[in-house]
Amino acid sequence: MKTKFLKLAFKNVTRNMRRTLITSMIMVFGCIALILAGGFIKYSFWGLSETSIRGRYGHLQVFQPESLEKEEDMPLQYGISRPDSLIRVIGKLDEVRFAMSRISFMGLISNGDKSVAFMGRAVNPEKEQKLTGFSMKMETGHHLGEDVFAQNEDEVILAKGVAKSLKAEIGDYLTVMTTTTTGILNAMDVKVVGIFSTGVPEMDVRFLSVKLSTAQTLLNSERVSNIIVVLNETDSTDKVAAQLSEHLSGFAIKKWHELATFYRAVVKLYNAIFTFLGILIFIVVLLATSNTMMMSIFERTKEIGTLMAIGTSEKRVLANFLMEGLVIGLLASATGLLLSLVLSFVINQSGIMMPPPPGSTTGFPLNVHYVGKIYLGTFIFMLLTAVLSTLIPAFKASRKRIVDALGHI
Amino acid sequence: MKKRLEFENICKTYSLGEVLIPALRDVNLSIAEGEFVAISGPSGSGKTTLLNLIGLIDKPTSGTIRFEENIISYNGSSKLHRLRQARIGFIFQSFNLIPVLNAFENVEYPLLLTTVSAQQRKKRVEEMLDEVGLLSLRAHKPRELSGGQRQRVAIARALVHQPKIVLADEPSANLDTQTAQDILQLMEKLNREENVSFIFSTHDPQIVKIAKRVVNIRDGRISN
Incomplete structure (x- = not known):
């Protein structure tokens, strides 16, 4: 009816x-x-x-809890010691594609005539490229560690604004200066191997990237700032975060969206x-x-x-x-x-x-x-x-x- | 004969702003089972008001209406619509068929409001269309029918649910003389065969002649 x-x-x-x-x-x-x-x-x-995720945060990041709560007096004061053992533990989880260390540091970079302040990121070049290759657009030169004949060279890749400011070109040597973990001013020469664009104008005038070993020598420390965890699927972020919280007691686990304030x-x-x-x-x-x-x-x-x-x-x-x-x-x-x-x-x-x-x-x-x-x-x-x-x-x-x-x- | 309907001292007054217009004054009326009654009177005499009250679609200002010996209460509309749906059939002056429904569907509509099964509905609707001579036009929409045919569909719709009283407000007003005669004869035949009380209003003396009982109304009062 x-x-x-x-x-x-x-x-x-x-x-x-x-x-x-x-x-x-x-x-x-x-x-x-x-x-x-x-x-x-x-x-x-x-x-x-x-x-x-690709450009900056990965899916998850592991920190020493103090680094999130307190301001560091010296670089890497609250960094992670022996990161490789943590990376091995993290790598055993099924959903994890890979994990890698990073160091965030700041200082001055100079061409001898002019110095500019920078925000630096020290990375494992091979793994970092798997993650950020998607978002980092190389304008000239190549990524860190790609020159097989210069594996021990201290290399730097510059955001295009930094390169422009210092009139730097591929193959030039620049001097990076920062304070070590003990508060002493340290400097080292690095070779420009690439110039890239981050896609964000504010980042392009401040950003540079070096190998982990370069930063650790410069900072005089074996520590790293944090460990980046990259997953196979973004959807498993919550699940892996929970698993990591169980496996890594004493460490803080942050999901990418907790860190991505702009997002x-x-x-x-x-x-x-x-x-x-x-x-x-x-x-x-x-x-x-x-x-x-x-x-x-x-x-x-x-x-x-x-x-x-x-x-x-x-x-x-x-x-x-x-x-x-x-x-x-x-x-x-x-x-x-x-x-x-x-x-x-x-x-x-x-x-x-x-x-x-x-x-x-x-x-x-x-x-x-x-x-x-x-x-x-x-x-x-x-x-x-x-x-x-x-x-x-x-x-x-x-x-x-x-x-x-x-x-x- | 069993009483179907009784009016006791019924008054109906309309208010037009602050002016009160009495439409019915102290009406007493009784309709028995199977009667064929014409309500006659000039325009504005109160015929339609009286029919509206008989059909339980309007409320008296004062007085009592008994339907099958039960006093009608106007407090709840649900009882009234059930009474109308089960006991009363309406035939309107301008047919008032649903234009989007065909003849069959128009006649079927009152049965959709009941619990009658689809099979029974079909049987009953076809019987009624046959009764009014329109079975062959069952699929026609109202606009595809003549005035007389439309009024036949309206009659079939009024009778399909086997009501006790059928009310017709000037059923022949929009029809030519011959068709009007035919319609009235059809109503008279159905009155006889189905033992349904028919009450219709008219001011046409030719139509009044067909009625077995005539209620004359003038200035809101029954004069005979």
Whole structure:
């Protein structure tokens, strides 16, 4: 019997096709806007998370807890001693691709005439390249440790801003100065083997990278700042973090997103934009559908009176109109979902480039992720909005006095 | 004969702003099982108001209405819609068919509000369409039917759920003379065969002649 009422709702919806089409189109556009925006935001989150992981943080980082709580008086004061044994333990976990040490240090780099302050990162070149090769764009020269005839050479790769400031070119020798772990000023000559771009202008004028051995000699310490853990899948971050917490007592384990403050800020901002967009679409769809239903109810006032006179209950009248809202919502959402799929495919194939985001120097391809949850969420959201927007007009219709409704012209 | 409906001192007053307009004054009326009653009177005499009260779609200002010897209470609408759905059939002056439904579906609609099975519904609807001579036009939408045919569909819809009373507000007003006669004769035949009380309003003296009982109403009072 309910299918009969559903059929009636469908027939009523198609009664004024032009009006139904206009309302449906508003809902379809709402659907597409939400799905494309959601898919693009998901893509942006994915891109940003991968950039954060590959470019800087890895999936997990292991620290001495004091290094997170206190300010160091000397470099590597709260660094990790004997990192290799920890790396072996970490490497035994199934989901771990590899682990590596890093040293973060600061100092001055000079060409003899001019000195600039730098932020340095000492790395295991082979492993580091597996991680950051994705995000670090080498402009000239090569990565650290690639010259097989100069494995013992103290090399440096400079961000392009540092190189420009020091007028440094490949093959030049520069002097790096910093304080050792005992507070003594130390300096050593390093050979420029590569100039790269980080994609972030602020980083490009300060950043450089050397081998771990170079930094350890310079700092006069065997310690490292932290251990970077790289996993096979980003999704296993939480699981491995829990396992590491069990295996490495006395160490602090930080997940990449806990360290990536910029990523968190962007997620927060994008989520707020998406919510705002959702609210706008909700209001537009609500008004459009309400208006359609109100006009439909107004035109059918006499019919409502007739149905109630022949025994249709108020609840049934309400249900009939809600069903009409549901039918419009169902048809429009399904069309919206389908068109979103097609449009996402077209956009992803088109190779359109987006301009560089704030704080970056390189653009990125416009891409929309297919996210099942967004499709399902939008579908349910649209259905609920359609039903909700029908609620007030339908309620008014069900409360009409039969005699007044029958007398409506 | 068993009493279907009784009106005791029924008054109905409409208010137009601060002006009170009495539509029915102290009406006493009794309708028995199987009666074929015409409510006659000029325009504005209160015929439609009286029919609305009989059909339980309006509420009297004062007085008591008994339906099958039970006093009607207007406090809860659910009881009233069940009474209308089970016991009363309506035929409207302008047919009031649902335009998106075909003849079969229009007649079927009152049965959708009951627990009658699909098979029984189909059987009953076909019987009624056959009765009014429209079985062959079952798939036609109201716009594809003539005025007389539409009114026949409306009659079938009013009778499909086997009500005790059928109310018709000027059922012949929108029809030509011959079709009006045919419709009234059909109603009279169904009244006889189905033992349903028919109450219809009209101001057409030719139509009044067909009725077995005539209730004359003038200025809101029953004059006979």
